[in-house]
Amino acid sequence: MKSAFAVVFALFVQFQNVFCEYGSYRSYTFTRPIDLSFGIDDNTVHWDSSQKVSTSRSEIYLPDSTYKSFNKVCFPEHSGTHLDAPSYVTKNGRRVADIPIDSLIVSGIHVDVTNEVHGEPKFVLDEHHLRRWTETYGKIESKSVLLINFGWANRYWNRSAYMGYNENSRNFPGISIPAARWIVENPNIVGVGVDTPSVDVGHSNTFDVHRILTGANVYLLENVALNNTYLPARGFQLVVMPMKLTHGTGAPTRIIASPYCIGGAGLAKVSKFAIFVMFVASLLKAHVR
Numbered sequence: 668m669k670s671a672f673a674v675v676f677a678l679f680v681q682f683q684n685v686f687c688e689y690g691s692y693r694s695y696t697f698t699r700p701i702d703l704s705f706g707i708d709d710n711t712v713h714w715d716s717s718q719k720v721s722t723s724r725s726e727i728y729l730p731d732s733t734y735k736s737f738n739k740v741c742f743p744e745h746s747g748t749h750l751d752a753p754s755y756v757t758k759n760g761r762r763v764a765d766i767p768i769d770s771l772i773v774s775g776i777h778v779d780v781t782n783e784v785h786g787e788p789k790f791v792l793d794e795h796h797l798r799r800w801t802e803t804y805g806k807i808e809s810k811s812v813l814l815i816n817f818g819w820a821n822r823y824w825n826r827s828a829y830m831g832y833n834e835n836s837r838n839f840p841g842i843s844i845p846a847a848r849w850i851v852e853n854p855n856i857v858g859v860g861v862d863t864p865s866v867d868v869g870h871s872n873t874f875d876v877h878r879i880l881t882g883a884n885v886y887l888l889e890n891v892a893l894n895n896t897y898l899p900a901r902g903f904q905l906v907v908m909p910m911k912l913t914h915g916t917g918a919p920t921r922i923i924a925s926p927y928c929i930g931g932a933g934l935a936k937v938s939k940f941a942i943f944v945m946f947v948a949s950l951l952k953a954h955v956r
């Protein structure tokens with residue numbers, strides 16, 4: 668009897684792996700990890716012209732024909748795909764290296780408003796867009812980073828189109844103050860990413876959304892390469908890897924999205940429960956004897 672149960676259990680565990688693969692391939696539109704970061708080089712987007720990335724390259728040919736090359740790269744913390752730490756706008760706020768690791772490996776939430784933005788730089792993401800997302804896809808119950816896709820990332824390498832320059836002001840979509848307040852009301856949201864140069868609307872001078880979000884220890888990700896249409900609304904993991912600058916107010920960041928297996932995670936719980944039941948059953952049996 669006991670061995671029959673063990674066989675069934677072993678089959679179940681095997682089946683779970685198959686199911687997991689099948690589930691992830693079936694339900695999700697992407698199956699391999701995706702890079703959500705732009706590469707860093709001298710064309711990297713910077714907020715203003717005093718913040719350019721510069722690279723100088725050295726090459727050495729030694730007499731024994733060994734070769735060595737290395738670059739010296741000078742960059743502002745907030746260049747390219749990067750993270751804003753709370754210390755950026757809050758004195759004594761968390762610095763990049765203070766952000767807990769468990770806030771950097773989290774669930775990804777993709778709020779795609781590309782079809783509503785239609786390339787309009789005046790678009791503002793409001794609370795109702797976020798509420799609609801949760802009505803459609805469910806509550807945000809695990810530690811998550813919210814990625815807002817304005818359909819802006821395609822412009823990234825064209826600085827004037829990306830910044831939306833117009834009589835010296837910047838024009839691109841952003842997050843509204845009520846939406847920022849909605850976000851900080853959910854303690855599971857540990858970060859917010861956008862595919863624009865800033866979470867605040869382009870013409871903002873006060874950076875209220877920066878303050879509201881980082882004031883609640885929510886970190887920000889800007890210039891995120893979200894022009895990857897394979898990203899589903901949820902059901903994927905994010906690995907957010909800011910360069911570990913000890914005193915950083917921000918840092919260039921590699922962001923990887925990888926699909927995970929919801930079915931598999933559920934089944935893993937079931938199998939853990941099954942192990943527990945077996946354990947209790949064996950204890951009871953021993954006791955009865």
Ligand SMILES: *[C@@H]1O[C@H](CO)[C@@H](O)[C@H](O)[C@H]1NC(C)=O
Nearest residue numbers: 820821822823824892894895
């Ligand atoms: C996203 O946009 C950037 C900037 O234009 C471009 O270099 C890149 O190839 C695009 N990525 C995809 C997957 O379309």
Ligand SMILES: *[C@@H]1O[C@H](CO)[C@@H](O)[C@H](O)[C@H]1NC(C)=O
Nearest residue numbers: 824825826827828829831832
């Ligand atoms: C960049 O975008 C601007 C519009 O904002 C456009 O006038 C210009 O032609 C674009 N440049 C390139 C190289 O596509």
